[in-house]
Amino acid sequence: MLKQLSFLLTVLCLGMLTPQFSSAQTIDETHFSSLEWRSIGPFRGGRSAAVTGVPGKPNLYYFGATGGGVWRTTDGGQTWANISDGHFGGSVGAVAVSEADPNVIYVGGGEVTVRGNVSYGYGMYKTVDAGKNWQHMGLPESRHIPRIRIHPDNPDLVYVAVLGDLFKSSEERGVYRSNDGGKNWEKILFVNEDAGAVDLLLDPNNPRIIYASTWRVRRTPYSLDSGGEGSGLWKSIDGGDTWTNISSNKGLPGGTWGISGVAVSPVNSNRVWAIIENAKGGVYRSDDGGENWKKINDSRALRQRAWYYSRIYADTQDENICYVMNVRYHKSTDGGATFKAFNAPHGDHHDLWIAPEDNQRMAIADDGGAQVSFDAGENWSTYYNQPTAQFYRVTTDNHFPYRIYGAQQDNSTVRVSHRSDGRYIGERDWEPTAGGESAHIAIDPTDNDIVYGGSYGGYLTRVNHRTKQEQAINVWPDNPMGYGAEGMKYRFQWNFPIFFSPHNPKRLYTASNHLHVSEDGGTSWEIISPDLTRNDPSKLESSGGPITQDNTGVEYYCTVFAAVESKHEEGVIWAGSDDGLLHVTRDGGKNWSNVTPKGMPEWTMINSVDVDPHNPGGVYVAGTRYKLGDYTPYLYYSSDYGASWKTITNGIDKLHFTRVLRADPERKGLLYAGTESGMYISFDNGDNWQPFQMNLPIVPITDLAIKNNNLIAATQGRSFWMIDDLTVLHQLSDEVTSADHYLFEPMAPYRMGGSQGRPSKTQGTNHPGGVTVHFNINEVPADSIEVALSFYEANGDLIRTYSSTSKERGEKLEFEKGGNTFNWNMRYPDGVGFDGMIMWWAGVGGPKAIPGQYEVRLKVGEEEQSQQFEIKGDPRSEASQEDLAAQFDFMISVQDKVSEAHQAIIDLRDVRKQINDFVGRLPEGDAHAALREQAKTVTEALTEVEESLYQTKNRSRQDPLNFPIRLTNKLAHLNSLAGIGDFHPTAQLLGVKEEISQLIDEELIDYRRIMNQEIPKLNQLIRESQIDLISGPKAKP
DSSP states (O other): OOHHHHHHHHHHHHHEEEEEESSSSOOOOOGTTTOOEEEOOOOOOOEEEEEETTTTEEEEEEEEEEEEEEEESSTTOOOEEESSSTTOOEEEEEEEEEEEEEOOOOEEOOSSEEEETTOOOOEEEHHHHHHHSSSEOTTTTOOOOOOOEETEEEEEEEEEEEEEOSSOOOOEEEEEEEESSTSSSSEEEOTTTTEEEEEEEEEETTTEEEEEEEEEEEETTEEEEEETTTOEEEEEOOOSSSSSEESSBBBBBOOOOOEEEEEEOOSSSTOOEEEEEETOOOOEESTTTTTBBBEEEHHHHTTGGGGGEEEEESSSOTOOEEESSSSSEEEESSTTTOOEEEESOOOOEEEEEETEEEEEEEEETTTTEEESSTTTTTEEEEEOOOOOOBOOEEEOSSSSOOOEEEEBBOOEEEEESSSSSSSOOOOOGGOOOSSSSTEEEOTTTTTEEEEEEGGGGOOEEEEETTTTTTEEEEESSOOOOSOOOGGGGSSOOOOOEEEOSSSSSTEEESSSEEEEESTTTTTEEEEOOOOOOOGGGGGOOOBSSSSSOOOOSSOSSSSSEEEESSSSSOOOOEEEETTTTTTEEEEESSSSOOOTTTTTTOOOOEEEEOOOOOOOOEEEEEEEEEGTTTEEEEEESSSTTTTTTTTTTTSSOOOOOEEEEESSSSTTTTTTEEEEEEEEESTTTTTTTTETTOOSSSOOOEEEETTTTTEEEEEEESSSESSSOOOOOOHHHHHHHHEEEEEEEEEEEEEEEEEOOOOSSEEEEEOOEEEEEEESSOOOTTSSSEEEEEEEEESSSSEEEEEEOOOOOTBOOOOOEEEEEEEEEEEEOOOOOOOOOSSSSOOOOOOOOOOOOEEEEEEEEEEEEEEEEEOOOOOOOOHHHHHHHHHHHHHHHHHHHHHHHHHHHHHHHHHHHHHHHHHHHHHHSTTTHHHHHHHHHHHHHHHHHHHHOOOOTTTTTTTGTTTTOOOHHHHHHHHHHHHHOOOOOHHHHHHHHHHHEEEEEEEEHHHHHIIIIIHHHHHHHHHTTOOOOOOOOOOOO
């Protein structure tokens, strides 16, 4: 009772302290536009089924990611850049470049690789300037476009193979043609509302001859059906005006067809290949343009998992060479009679492009993205340069810096640091972890290096990263591959939950159709629930369709798909099923109640369950029915343990089906939702939603995690993205939105290494480091009014100021209307330098602020606001606060002495220049010999001081290797050493500092002697000489 009372008081206090709005509303994005999403990678390619090159341009290629938009390389695959961001995104099924005008590119949305996590597209897009600008060109309900073919001489004549909606019958499928560059479309081949076009090919020698294949395919939550009425092979000889079904031509198989692919040799148009899914399937060839056929190869290696592959390609130079895509890609040099298997860097190959003019130049698309070869596949470019990974879920650990965990489809699980001590997040900052490609992951709450991960087939492993040991701890290790779900003792989904209790760090949960628990690291398991699903036998049968069975666990249905234990109360566990049931237990599994939201459509997949952090009885549920052809968002909230429910989807696009909802733990009512088409945010507990996309690409959001006021998004096609500072959202209020300008309290930063390098095409974007200050300028002041940010120590001493009117390098404050950020790198002002200064492993930069309290002030004209903030110490640091203060004081003292010497150099150079200029204007002769001699004495003495302090011969960065460095370089170098890590200065540093400082002081004493004694003597001689320093032409009498 006391614990509950304490919790309620805490919630009440938080509620009173949290900024509020006067009424439920959406908030203009300009008030939080300083926030940005950050792409952290990993740069390890995800699935692609669309790739193309450009004839005559050996380094230019494009590929479409199955969730990540369109990418281009201009360096032969060494780096890739996205060219669709800001215009469109999501799954891409086809990319085609006009041969007549390579600036014209067409893109079709929606992948052909129709596996369990398939995403759809949004129709046709076109650019006429090679990707700088894009225009949507119709076919919005096409969903999946596997092929686009452009007439070789006319970029406005384009053909599109539309597979259509995978999840329900639809009319928008078949082959379409446009004669006006995509402005208008004509459906020229339609079979039925369940079979669409999957392959499409123009005869390279006669584009009026067209081949197309059609495919009846349907996905449901519990099945994949490949094949049936409407599947077949078609030919047109009049540019698509009329079509002939050639599926029954002599030599082709009878019975039920599934998917098929077709290829025509550019060397000999009569030679046509087809790979066909059929009981008598395999590779077929015609040598008379498709009139007669012969099966020439029925190897299972070419047609296994036919629905996922079934692509065949003709070589561009040799009519006997053809390629078939599958797990490996296969090459035949004898017309298809025999094949040899090869691997590109990843495997699971889906598309191939061969340059018409050079059959050694290729590009391939596979489950690792796109790769390029210049030697017919002997060598390929890497796929570790594409941030297009598809992740199912995301979680974090308690390491510092914390790591982000997820399972990458078609690859391994991974844990990646959310920030690094370098400038980027690269391969050295991530590593594989437990489980496989489809895993949920759970980290031992007491040990960040003990990780549990799942995969399909009920596979579950425990990995110890310290010892590199891995153990399989499947709940029931009966391998189910090839069987339907009806044959399983426990039904484990492809992506089954794994999680720890927030109350007992030894209690590990996982879920099949039951909830299982282990308290001995998975050595043994106990069932603590009945079957929590509908357990419908009609939905537990073998999957694949009438020709090829395919059972991996993706279609295993009637399973617990999302589950969580409440952080408020031990033993309160929520479990949602993929067949639309929600249960809760309040006694650790002894008793369960069905609390499925009334009004939620039957068979809704419950994809996420999130307990309200501000209400013990509160829970949020995100569901989806997209695999039933229903793309409606389904979000629900209950405040009373599921006794009553409220639908909370107002403001979310009616076609943006929802995958995940997370509640902010700091601000009550602040919610984040991830959908198939992007992000949403609500400030009023779901009563109203608004887009939260900002710079995040259009990509399916599969999961969200909140950690240390960061928001992390797992995406299906763009790896991980995150927002570094949610406290801006926590501080939003009527005061913020109505103010002309507003300074947010900075999120407490860590004093640690790391910074943000320039944008990279091969590595993730790092945290900027330092102190990030957010401020809004809602009304831009006149140019004459100064806008400044100043940083102060706790005692009020000014550290440094950045101003909109400053002319000094590095001190200019840039801002714009709306939200702004400024990053202070925690450095005190630089010391004194001078033009042309060359130093070896040294500089004049200021030391880093030590942990403690600080203040930032925003001044706009005469108005000023201030916020306090704390700089936190690096938890990894061995240094005490006293050590850090000693390090700081040491570096300040070094900087001060170097600055004193450098200022002397600046001043003596000025004096010397004055003297030299004066002497240069003296009349010739011996009349002023004494004056000249004194000037020489002074300048030589000044030069001697200068050259003792600084090596004046250095003119380029590596000159110090030729001309030895002098005193200020040696002293400044000590700061380069002292600033490494967080440590008290060593005795050696102190000793060398003392020695060099003494030598510098000796030179400065001499410098001051010259200034105080020799310069006055020189000036006295000048006065005594009564020299006219200004002369002009003689005036006429």
